Amino acid sequence: MTTMLTLENLTVELGPKDARRQVVRGVSLNLQAGRIQGLAGESGSGKTVTAMAVLGLLPASARVTGSARLGEVDLTSLRPRELNRIRGRRVAMVFQDPSASLHPQITIGAQLTDHLRHHLGLKRKAAQRQAMELLARVKVPHPQEALSRFPHQFSGGQRQRIAIAIALACDPEVLLADEPTTALDVTVQAGILHLLRELVDERDLAVLLVTHDLGVMSAVADDVAVMRDGRVVESGTRAQMFTDPQHPYTRQLLEAMPDAQESEVL
Amino acid sequence: MSTSASRVSRAAEARVSRRSRRRLPAAWRSPLAVIGLVIAAVWFLAAILAPWIAPYDPLAQSLPRLTPPGEASIMGTDALGRDVFSRLLHGARVTIPLAGMLVACAMVLGTVIGAVAGYVGGWVDEVLGRLTDLFMAFPTVILAMVIAASLGPSLYNAVLAGIVVTWPMYARVTRSLVLSLRSQNYVIASRLLGYSPWRSLGTDILPNMLGPVLVLASLEVGTAILLLTGLSFLGLGAQPPTAEWGSMISGAMQNIDSWWLGVFPGLAILTVVMAFNFIGDSLRDVLDPLSSAERQGAGAAAPPASAQDEGADPVSALTSEISEQEAPR
């Protein structure tokens, strides 16, 4: 088992000078090739900020300490130009807000093919074919016509799937997926989870899966970490987490889950 | 790389950048920004202080004619015995404020027209769009010449001509910004709360596109200076004996051997235009800090787009618009 990405004592301070706050306080995580690391936690606990710190996507005023090592390189110390070569190519990210990664005035097809041509140096035709395959893979209906549409002409869930397609386009080594299935209904979600599992098993992709949906977590994550207030309060394998939670907050999370079995209406 | 690719990457970058709006100073540290600001500041001071620091009256024909730069007059004198240095300083008082006025008027006019076209849509957009296209169909300088000539040569007519030929650019940029902003959910949300369309245009749309428009305007100051001095050079702007850089150069044409007559006003124009371009570029970088260095980097997806995004991305729309517009020049 090879470790792809190691976060060590990652700390992030955000906000204006006079009101700086630590929003991530010493997070350490290991992403292994061929495994899915789940990350759950309270809303506002710093999950998104952690993922964005890895790729250097925080505002310039952010103070990041600790390290995020991809192989030998510490991503937090890279310069923007070098980071750019890694982003999207070796480490891809699916953003919590799918429309954030799509340019509103450019067709989906152009965005996908540009991405493919830029990172993989594909020819126009090949890029187009691949773009279509990618869309079909994430189950966007009528991929051919979809290529010529603009982001706002898709439904929320379709946009989310397109964002996933773009992230997977270059066959990355590490995928940081921030709530990738929140906008999806359960049947489509199931399809995406299968796809994710398949990529992880076949291509040894390492995944950080941020989700608040413990059902999703339980379905695909191999390891689970729970964050609260900027800290990882518990981490372990999936089975440990679900059957024998140690931290009171984890227990609380599991209890809060509107369980499929109970039936009283609020 | 194809234009749209770079547009995409800039889009993504722009998103990151918009978070840095509140930290102007950081982006101003680039050397070009500093150079631009310093040069502009020097010229502003020169313009303001001209009456006190100019050694001679710019109009007085009191010195020996066509003396090369020397002790008495550091930039020499012209064919009528006027001090070039004094005229240069006083020229700054003429050109810089007028260029500023030109840009401000064109920006306001263009922004209003573009915003109305984009927001109202329908036939209003159609008509205003046609009008904009009509003005943009002619080469800027030639159109300005024709207008200035038909209004009669004077500096104010030159400014007017400049406004007429440059507003469409702002209109086009504004229209596309408004189009992409008006479908934002927050615009709709405030309409649902009972805001009138105009109020939501004012509070939800305009503040979110001001940055890009200001960048465009600051880049345009240089162009406006070139246009005004150009028209004056052709005799369509400032009239003798006004001390104005363009007409100084045109006067120099008759005394081609006296190099100092043309070189100094030329340098003046060059430095001012350059300064404003540097400032405009830095302003764009403030809104979009990765754009200059990393234009090639980010791909469509993984890139800096982010959950921290603040909504639409007028900046990227702008950057693409601007680059299209800059092409022909």
Next chain:
Amino acid sequence: MNELLKVEDLVVRYGGMTAVDGMSMSIRAGEVLALVGESGCGKSSTARAVVGMERPAEGTVLFRGTAVPPLGLRRRRTEFTAIQMVFQDPNSSLNPRKRVGEQIADGVRAAQARGLNSARPDSWLEAVGLQPEMTTRYPHQFSGGQRQRIAIARALAAKPDLIVADEPISALDASSQASVAAMMRRLCLEAGAGMLFISHDLSVVRLMADRVMVMYRGSVVESGPTPLVWSEPVHPYTEALLGAIPHPDGRGVLPAAPAAEAPEEWASTLPEALSRQVETR
């Protein structure tokens, strides 16, 4: 009957594409109607037509018996500010250059314009589980789930009679989901308002909604009281939806993914699946 919203044979088209194909529904005061269905089946399109963002190609949308006017160049009449929407995409639903307190205050003013009292913005923030002193922050200083809650606070601050909530809590963690959902439902019932609650999360829908409508490819395939549809689904698509819910049991079982091609029977119409009633006899 106290009918707030009545939608009849609504059709929404984008160019040649029909996104909503003849859907009808009605919402009474104090009732929560859930709309669930596949991604892309036309839920948001329906919501947009209800609030007047999209002009229906056919059919009518009546709010208290009056057709909802499309959002045009006119200011919305005060009585229609009683319809509020929470948008699916929390990021673009807040103005990036306005402090969140001011944005919630916009909602408060809308309530006041209709002669209603509404709490101060900071207490609305508290109601959705955020700190009251956050009013001076800008939207980008919040996490995704926090922004969604702010958007909910703004809509609720307007004291709407009809809330159209498009995936309002999908970005929240389970415990905030439960509390925000409970709060929305409570406020709705207390004020006698109606809610159209769009979600793909059936477990939340079950807690929230009195009635549920299942949509598939632009039409309603099954509708009825939530407990009934939940426990005895009739339509094959509803069954598939219920079957694909992942269970948080820690066993790592992937939910059954539907075959690549959606089964044909999902698109079929079963008359007995529509407007189901609990059999009393």
